[in-house]
Amino acid sequence: MIDLAQLTDTGIIAHLREVKSEIKRRSAAGMWNPEPQFLAIANRHKSIQHNNTSGHKGVTFNKSADRWQAKIGNGRGKYKHLGYFKTMEDAIKARKSAEAEMWHD
Secondary structure (H helix, E strand, O other): OOOHHHOOHHHHHHHHHHHHHHHHHHHHOOOOOOOHHHHHHHHOOOOOOOOOOOOOOOEEEEOOOOEEEEEEEOOOOOEEEEEEEOOHHHHHHHHHHHHHHHHOO
16 A cells, blocks of 8 residues: 655656556456446536537437437446426426435435
């Protein structure tokens, strides 16, 4: 175990690079499988995509259904469909409710 209190700034950076490299190696070998809650928390502060029409993550307008759609991801590329809604506000409420349930806010 490394004593982080004794590391210099360059030592900390080197250590973090080693940790990142080890995580990549283990992930590629199928030896590292983080908990979904960890990934969800890590991804929860990502910025909104440039083409987002609602201004809220997980809420999009589905043209074929002519409805607002809400969904939430687990951080691993899997999404849970929360439903179609007539108004954007209802879709946002559903998304926020699912966020609170997932992250226990």
